[in-house]
Amino acid sequence: MPAKKPALKPKKTSAKPAAAQLDKAYEPKAVEDRIYAAWEASGYFNPDNLPGKRTEPFVIMMPPPNATGTLHIGHAMFMTLEDLMTRFHRMRGKAALWVPGTDHAAIATNAKVEKIIAKEGKTKYDLGRAGFIDRVKEYIAGSQGTIRKQIRKMGSSCDWSREAYTFDEPRSRAVREIFARMFADGLIYRGNRIVNWCPHCESTLADDEVEYKEEAAKLFYLKYGPFSVATTRPETKLGDTAVAVHPDDERYKKWHGKTFEVDFGNGPQEIRVIMDAGVDVQFGSGVVGVTPAHSAVDFAMAEKNLLPVKKVIGEDGKMTRLAGKYVGMTVVEAREKFVAELTSKGLLEKVEDMRHNLSVCYRCGTPVEPLTSRQWFVDVDRTIPKYKKSLKRMSLDAVRSKDITIVPDRFEKVYFHWMENLRDWCISRQIWFGHRVPVWYCAHCYVEEESIGRAGADEHETRKHTGITIGVDGAPQKCKDCGRSDLTEDPDTLDTWFSSGTWTFSTLGWPDKTKDLKRFHPTQVLETGYDILFFWIARMILMTTYATGEIPFETVYLHGLVRDDKGRKMSKSLENIIDPLDVAEKYGTDAVRLSLVIGNTPGNDLKMSEDKIAYFRNFTNKLWNISRFILMSGTVKKQKARPAAKTLADKWILGRLDETVKSVTKDIEGYNLSRPGETLRDFTWNELADWYLEIAKIEGGKEAMLSYLLENVLKLWHPFMPFVTEEIYKRTFASKEGDFLMIAPWPKAGRGADKTAEKDFGLIRDVVASIRTIRANYKVEPSKKIDVLLAAGKNAALLSKHAAVIRSLARVENLDIAVTRARPEKTAGAVVRGVSAFVPLGALVDLGAEKKRLGDELAMAEKYAVSLGGKLANKDFVARAPAAVVAAEREKLEATKDKIVKLKAQIEGLA
RNA sequence: GGACGUUUAGCUCAGCUGGUUAGAGCGCUGUCCUCACACGACAGAGGUCGGUGGUUCGAUCCCACCAACGUCCACCA
Numbered sequence: 010m011p012a013k014k015p016a017l018k019p020k021k022t023s024a025k026p027a028a029a030q031l032d033k034a035y036e037p038k039a040v041e042d043r044i045y046a047a048w049e050a051s052g053y054f055n056p057d058n059l060p061g062k063r064t065e066p067f068v069i070m071m072p073p074p075n076a077t078g079t080l081h082i083g084h085a086m087f088m089t090l091e092d093l094m095t096r097f098h099r100m101r102g103k104a105a106l107w108v109p110g111t112d113h114a115a116i117a118t119n120a121k122v123e124k125i126i127a128k129e130g131k132t133k134y135d136l137g138r139a140g141f142i143d144r145v146k147e148y149i150a151g152s153q154g155t156i157r158k159q160i161r162k163m164g165s166s167c168d169w170s171r172e173a174y175t176f177d178e179p180r181s182r183a184v185r186e187i188f189a190r191m192f193a194d195g196l197i198y199r200g201n202r203i204v205n206w207c208p209h210c211e212s213t214l215a216d217d218e219v220e221y222k223e224e225a226a227k228l229f230y231l232k233y234g235p236f237s238v239a240t241t242r243p244e245t246k247l248g249d250t251a252v253a254v255h256p257d258d259e260r261y262k263k264w265h266g267k268t269f270e271v272d273f274g275n276g277p278q279e280i281r282v283i284m285d286a287g288v289d290v291q292f293g294s295g296v297v298g299v300t301p302a303h304s305a306v307d308f309a310m311a312e313k314n315l316l317p318v319k320k321v322i323g324e325d326g327k328m329t330r331l332a333g334k335y336v337g338m339t340v341v342e343a344r345e346k347f348v349a350e351l352t353s354k355g356l357l358e359k360v361e362d363m364r365h366n367l368s369v370c371y372r373c374g375t376p377v378e379p380l381t382s383r384q385w386f387v388d389v390d391r392t393i394p395k396y397k398k399s400l401k402r403m404s405l406d407a408v409r410s411k412d413i414t415i416v417p418d419r420f421e422k423v424y425f426h427w428m429e430n431l432r433d434w435c436i437s438r439q440i441w442f443g444h445r446v447p448v449w450y451c452a453h454c455y456v457e458e459e460s461i462g463r464a465g466a467d468e469h470e471t472r473k474h475t476g477i478t479i480g481v482d483g484a485p486q487k488c489k490d491c492g493r494s495d496l497t498e499d500p501d502t503l504d505t506w507f508s509s510g511t512w513t514f515s516t517l518g519w520p521d522k523t524k525d526l527k528r529f530h531p532t533q534v535l536e537t538g539y540d541i542l543f544f545w546i547a548r549m550i551l552m553t554t555y556a557t558g559e560i561p562f563e564t565v566y567l568h569g570l571v572r573d574d575k576g577r578k579m580s581k582s583l584e585n586i587i588d589p590l591d592v593a594e595k596y597g598t599d600a601v602r603l604s605l606v607i608g609n610t611p612g613n614d615l616k617m618s619e620d621k622i623a624y625f626r627n628f629t630n631k632l633w634n635i636s637r638f639i640l641m642s643g644t645v646k647k648q649k650a651r652p653a654a655k656t657l658a659d660k661w662i663l664g665r666l667d668e669t670v671k672s673v674t675k676d677i678e679g680y681n682l683s684r685p686g687e688t689l690r691d692f693t694w695n696e697l698a699d700w701y702l703e704i705a706k707i708e709g710g711k712e713a714m715l716s717y718l719l720e721n722v723l724k725l726w727h728p729f730m731p732f733v734t735e736e737i738y739k740r741t742f743a744s745k746e747g748d749f750l751m752i753a754p755w756p757k758a759g760r761g762a763d764k765t766a767e768k769d770f771g772l773i774r775d776v777v778a779s780i781r782t783i784r785a786n787y788k789v790e791p792s793k794k795i796d797v798l799l800a801a802g803k804n805a806a807l808l809s810k811h812a813a814v815i816r817s818l819a820r821v822e823n824l825d826i827a828v829t830r831a832r833p834e835k836t837a838g839a840v841v842r843g844v845s846a847f848v849p850l851g852a853l854v855d856l857g858a859e860k861k862r863l864g865d866e867l868a869m870a871e872k873y874a875v876s877l878g879g880k881l882a883n884k885d886f887v888a889r890a891p892a893a894v895v896a897a898e899r900e901k902l903e904a905t906k907d908k909i910v911k912l913k914a915q916i917e918g919l920a
Numbered sequence: 921g922g923a924c925g926u927u928u929a930g931c932u933c934a935g936c937u938g939g940u941u942a943g944a945g946c947g948c949u950g951u952c953c954u955c956a957c958a959c960g961a962c963a964g965a966g967g968u969c970g971g972u973g974g975u976u977c978g979a980u981c982c983c984a985c986c987a988a989c990g991u992c993c994a995c996c997a
Contacts, residue, residue, distance in 0.1 A: 034959070221995080228997090240997060253997090289996055297997045304997080366995065419924065423992070426923075430994085539992090574932080576990090596959095608933060608945090613925080614991090616932065620946065627959040638956035676936095687934070687944075695944095702956080778963090784951090785963040791952050820954085873941055880939095885977035894939055894978095901941090 031640060031740065035633035037597030040736045045161055048735075053752055055168045056104040060752065067098035067105045068532040070513050070562075071167060072545070073112035073175060077121060077152045080159035082571045082579065082617065083538065085589035086609070088163045089602040090568060090682060091536050095166055096728040097677050100755040106529055108516050109160060109167040111153055113176035115443030115505040116210065116372055122148055122442070138441050145442045162590060164598050164731045166751065171525075173516040175508050176444070182481075183515035184508045185447040187556050189479040194393055196400065196555075197436070199474065201383045203301075203308035204435050205368070208326035209375035212439040213384055215504060216432065217543045218371045226365035230293070230358040231351060234271040234280060235264070237358055239293030241365055242303075243351065244343040247275060247332050248321035251299035253310060256284040258295055274350045275333040283314045302381045320381050340378070383457065385437040385446060385501070393555065403554040404428050404547065413550065415565040416680045417612040420542060427543050436504045443502030451476035451488035452495040506544055510552030513561040520556075535562040539569065539612055566680055567612050571605075574618035592622050599730030600626035606729060607686040628690060629733045632726065635698050636737045639719050642705065643712035645741045647720060651759065652713035657811065658704045659714055661770035664763030665696050666721060671758035673725055689725055697722065700774065707817045716742075721756045772804060772842055773811050779841040780819035783848045786862075787837060794822040800830045800845040800911075808844070832918025838863065840911045843904065860919055867912040870905055877902040 052058035056066070069091050074084055091107060099105035122145045123133055133141045153174075160167065173180060191197040205214040226241045236252060249271075254261040264282040271278050287306070288297050301311030302320040311318055321332040328335040328343045335343040351357040368377040389401040396403060405428050407413050408421055415421045437446055455476025478489045478496065487494050511519070513535070517526040531553075535546065546565055553561035572578060573585040580586070593601045603625035609615045639645060654660040669692040673685035697718060705711045720742055727734040727750050738750035780797055789795060797819065801808045805828045808815065816824050832838060835854045836847040877898055880886050887895055 031956090033957075238997080242997085287996095292996050300997090306995090306997080363996095368995095423924075426993070542992095610933095618932085618946095621932080623959080624946065627957095630959045631957065634957035634960085636956085641956065681936090684934080684936085691944080698956090699961085706955090781962060782964085788951065791954060791962070869941075876941085880978080883977060887977085889977050890939070897939085905941095 031633065031637040031737075033634075033637075035597070035630050035733055035736075037599065037629070037732060038594070041162075041164070041598055041732050044732050044735050044739075045164065048166065048749065048751060049161075049169070051747060051749060051751075053099075053749065054107075054166050055170050056106045059099065059104065061102060063102060063104040065103045066529050066533070067095070067103040068529045069095060069107045069534050069536060070516055070532055071107060071109045071165075072535075072537045072541075073110040073173070073509075073512070074156050074160075075114040075117060076111035076149045076156065076174065076176075077114070077118050079155055080163070080589055082587050082589050082605075084159075085163055085593075085601060086571055086605040086615070087536055087538070087568060088160060088165050089605045090566070090609075091534075092163070092165050092167075092602075092731070093606060093682060093728045094534060094536070094677070096731060096751065097755070099166070099751065100724065100727065100753060102754065104528070105166075106171070107165070107167040108171045108173060109157075109165065109169060110173040110175070110512075110516065111156060112509065113149070113174065113443070113505070115438065115502060116212075116440060118145060118149065119440045119442040120210070120372060133441060141441050159590060162593060162598065164602065166731070171516070175505075175512070179518070180508065180511070180515045181444060183511050183519055184444045184503065185479075185481045186520045187511060187552065188447050188503075188507075189481045191387065191555070192474075192477075192479055194395070196388050196391055196393065197385060198388060199383065199385050199477075201381055202386065202433070202435075203303075203305050203379055204382050204384055206324060206378045206380050206382065207370040207373065207375055208324070208378055209373045210370060210440065211324065213382065213435050213437060214370060214377060215435060215506070219368045219377050220371045221366040222369050222374075223364055224367050226363055226367075228293075228361040228363045229348065229351075230360070231273075231298075232356045232358055233296070233298065234269045236261075236296040237294040238296050238298040240298060241363070242300075242344070244328070244332075244335070244340060244347050245300045245303045245321065246273065246298055247278075247328075247335065247347070248300045248302050248319040249278060249280060249298045250301060250311070250317045250319055251281040251283050251314065253283050253285040253288050253297045253299050254295060255288040255290050256286060258288075258290050260295065273347070273356065274354055275335070281314075281316065283310065283316070285310055303379050305379055308379075308381070318381055322378055322380055324380070324382065326378060384435050385448075387434040387436055387507075389431050389433055389551075396555075396558070400551050400555060401428060401431055404551045407550050407554055407560050412560045413563065413565060416567065420539060420565075420567055420612060424542060424547065428547060431547075434504075436507045437499075437501040438504055439500075440502055443505065444508050446499040446501045446503055447480045448499040449478045449480055449485055449488075449496040450499065451478065451491060451493065452497065453493050454488060454491045506548045507552075509545055510548035511556065513549060513553055514557050514559075530557065530561075531559045532562045534564045534566055536566040536568065539567040542567065564680065568609065569612060569614035571617050572614050574616055574620075576614070576616055587617055587619065592619065596622045596626035597629055597732070599629045599733050602730060603628065603686065607683050607690070609683050611680065628694070629730060631694060631698065632722075632730075633733060633737065635693070635702065635722075636719060636741065638702060639715045640741060642715065645712075645716045645719065647742050647744070648713055648717040652717050654714075655710070656704075656708055657766055657770055657773070658701060658708065658814070659711075660763050660766035662697065662701045662714075662718065663759070664761070664766055665692060666718065667759040668762045670721070670725065670756045671761060674755070674758065677728070686729055689722075689729070693722055693726070703818060704814055707814055723750060724753055724756050727751065727753075769807055772807065772844070773814060775841045776808065776844055776846065777815055777818045779839040779846055780815075780821065780848065783837045783839060783846070784820070787848075787850055787853050789850075789853075791820065794820050796823040796825070796849055797821045798825045798830065798833060798836070798847040798849070799827065800847075801826055802828060802843055804842075804844060832915055838915045838918075840866070840908050840915065843907055843911070845911050845915065856919055860916060863912055863916050863919075867909065867916065870909050870912060874902060874905045874909060877905060 056063065071091060072087065095105050095107040126144065136144060188197060205219050207214055228239050228241055229243050230237055230239050238252065240246060265284055266282065268279060268281045271280055288295065299307045299310055301307050301316055301318040303322060319331050321329055322340060323329045326339060328338050330336050335346060369375060370377055390399045392399055405425065408424060415424065475490050476488060478485045485496065488496060513532050514526065514530055517523060517530050519526055549561045553559065577583060577585060589601055600622050604617065604622045654663055669688055672688050676685040705715060723734045723738050735750045799808060805826055809826050812824050815821065833847055833849060835851050836849045837854055837859060839846045880898055881902060
């Protein structure tokens with residue numbers, strides 16, 4: 010192409026009317042911090058300050074991030090989702106409350122600080138318990154501010170005046186209080202039972218804190234008295250007190266209930282033969298060595314059969330005195346020695362290779378050692394006097410009754426399964442940092458029961474626990490049983506989840522009967538990741554139904570994991586981490602938020618990429634420029650009422666707005682948060698910007714319409730991208746200081762779509778598009794104007810009325826509209842919705858290409874007509890399909906037939 | 921071993937209770953810095969909706985089976 014453009018182009022001048030101007034591009038960095046500070050200063054994050062009556066609450070408790078942590082993309086996602094819901098309901102006139110907080114995360118924080126002092130060459134024992142706790146507190150104080158700043162950066166409209174910390178005094182008091190109540194109800198007991206022990210953390214772990222790692226293992230077959238027994242852990246056989254066989258296994262029937270002795274070179278062991286239906290007859294020899302002290306399954310058998318429990322591995326990971334000559338050895342050493350001994354004695358029959366799931370600590374990856382230990386437990390099966398139900402029952406009923414719904418609902422099944430199989434919950438931990446078990450033992454009357462198992466589990470009277478005093482408000486002065494004051498505090502701390510379980514109500518002031526608790530509990534939504542369904546959600550339901558008799562929340566919204574664009578987890582080693590703060594800096598927080606909401610559905614993982622964020626950055630800029638255009642084309646002000654539609658385009662866009670309001674509102678209410686984003690984007694970009702604004706340039710006189718549309722669009726977008734919308738609002742509609750979009754009332758859906766306007770406008774749009782297509786096919790420069798001839802049939806009047814719009818949008822010089830006409834020479838043609846269009850292009854017209862293009866279209870139309878015809882010829886279809894469907898198919902067939910006729914005429918006209 | 925999820929254009933995904941000539945965004949191709957926006961406009965190419973059966977007048981959508989991928993739970997000693 011020769012460069013023949015005019016050398017002189019008038020320079021664009023920015024000498025626009027005095028109306029407020031927007032910069033050409035949206036600059037998030039210049040806006041976000043200022044806007045957030047203004048919001049915060051307004052006080053509107055606190056529902057007490059919101060205007061109006063607001064009787065209906067909408068409450069979310071923020072899942073507290075670790076106090077020592079930093080914001081990652083997962084946090085950014087949940088903050089966006091929760092903020093979206095909170096802002097939406099605030100605009101809908103509810104008392105919206107979103108309580109922020111941080112978590113002391115006992116194990117994680119404890120481990121972190123241990124690591125830090127290790128660098129100084131010290132261990133926690135060098136500092137001593139008090140010194141170590143001081144270090145932890147100091148560390149948290151130093152880092153807690155980081156996460157708070159980052160929560161603000163995401164635009165979170167949470168009520169900082171109610172901020173809570175899982176380890177602050179109000180929350181600690183709630184923990185001690187609920188412990189005391191559960192103890193009084195006999196739900197908390199101290200027992201010597203099997204637990205998961207992490208030798209590295211030197212602490213117990215809850216069942217769900219144990220993970221499994223598949224690895225190669227050896228299966229040893231031992232000559233075991235009269236039997237053969239297979240095991241991957243030979244050294245634990247020193248703790249065997251029984252063997253189990255299947256009750257129906259004929260091979261071993263004569264042994265049922267008998268006792269025999271084995272000697273593995275470590276002295277004789279007395280072994281009973283018990284029956285258990287869980288034994289797999291096919292596996293190994295069908296005989297299982299029962300090691301009550303080091304296997305949860307075996308422990309259960311021991312309880313049932315009253316077997317002795319012989320603990321051969323200690324909390325230090327070394328063999329105990331009961332392991333005889335192996336005492337003091339590590340487990341691995343003992344295994345080697347023991348296998349060697351068995352071999353020399355001819356007791357080792359064979360060794361097989363196998364794949365085996367090793368249990369490891371979810372924190373440190375160290376293999377977990379199941380062993381019996383004296384710990385505190387929550388009894389989940391015992392009937393609670395006040396409720397006449399067990400904790401398990403209450404937790405199940407809360408969801409079964411639909412008082413709590415889980416989104417998506419498939420997780421309800423997962424919840425039920427887990428809850429039904431829940432065993433007593435070990436809540437004592439041996440780490441130093443955390444809520445202290447609020448228990449004091451009396452030196453005079455406390456006696457450790459030697460019983461194994463659930464102390465008093467079978468009786469329904471209160472468990473005895475003589476000599477145990479609970480300190481709810483600090484250390485008790487006297488033993489509750491003997492009155493003497495020689496008391497020792499329990500050294501252990503509580504499972505983090507025991508305290509997080511109180512989150513929805515401890516944050517509202519429980520156990521005091523506060524106004525907040527009355528007004529805001531139960532909460533409406535708990536939004537969190539499906540990965541902590543058991544850890545946290547289940548514990549909250551359990552603790553809350555017990556403590557308050559209420560459910561903690563009405564709806565559980567579960568989000569997925571954020572993955573990279575290839576679906577992999579983000580990790581340091583893969584170098585695929587997207588840091589929300591980095592990308593917020595680069596693309597703006599609103600863009601990051603949109604990328605975390607749109608395409609994100611409950612319960613499913615979300616793939617993220619920087620490209621996606623960049624796309625939404627472009628969109629925020631688009632919205633900015635839409636506003637900029639509207640601002641430049643006239644005065645923008647709030648409209649008291651909907652402006653009257655003067656033209657077809659007005660009618661159409663108002664109908665589309667109504668539809669959009671309706672569907673967006675419905676979706677957000679139904680916890681469908683992605684679709685409204687897409688609906689809004691389509692409306693804003695494809696309808697408002699691409700069509701209505703272009704027509705506004707032609708028709709003019711749209712100040713009121715444009716103001717009305719912009720105000721509504723800003724409101725609808727606000728929960729999704731609060732910063733840019735608030736900033737535009739401030740520069741356009743805000744009448745005075747303190748007028749915030751954040752508290753503007755949510756738009757009401759009007760009449761809905763205007764069917765006639767939609768159809769008529771659709772025709773104009775399609776005619777314009779078909780002319781544009783011809784232009785593009787013949788590579789007509791956009792700046793060049795062309796002539797167009799239309800044969801419009803019954804639509805001639807409608808098209809004539811909107812000729813100016815068509816001419817401008819399709820860049821037409823002369824538009825000649827007739828009812829019918831023959832094909833003029835040297836034209837390119839098209840048929841759209843019963844309208845024939847002809848564009849005279851002189852020598853440019855390629856007859857062959859025209860013929861082919863129209864021919865292809867004809868072929869498609871004919872094929873379609875055949876399929877429609879076939880359908881309508883089918884008696885069953887006509888008889889059974891709903892009348893409306895049949896009528897619609899008839900109409901389609903008529904339209905297609907009409908199209909075929911017109912296409913044929915055009916093709917003939919070419920000859 | 922049990923349960924669940926996913927499978928639609930090269931990529932990421934829509935498609936709500938079965939009736940559309942199957943949609944969007946990115947990417948790709950072409951034209952254009954048209955007076956809001958090149959972080960833009962216009963136009964275009966690209967899919968037998970994982971497979972096989974079934975139900976139905978009609979199936980991307982419902983049912984059964986199969987396959988691949990993924991997740992959770994249990995854990996065999």
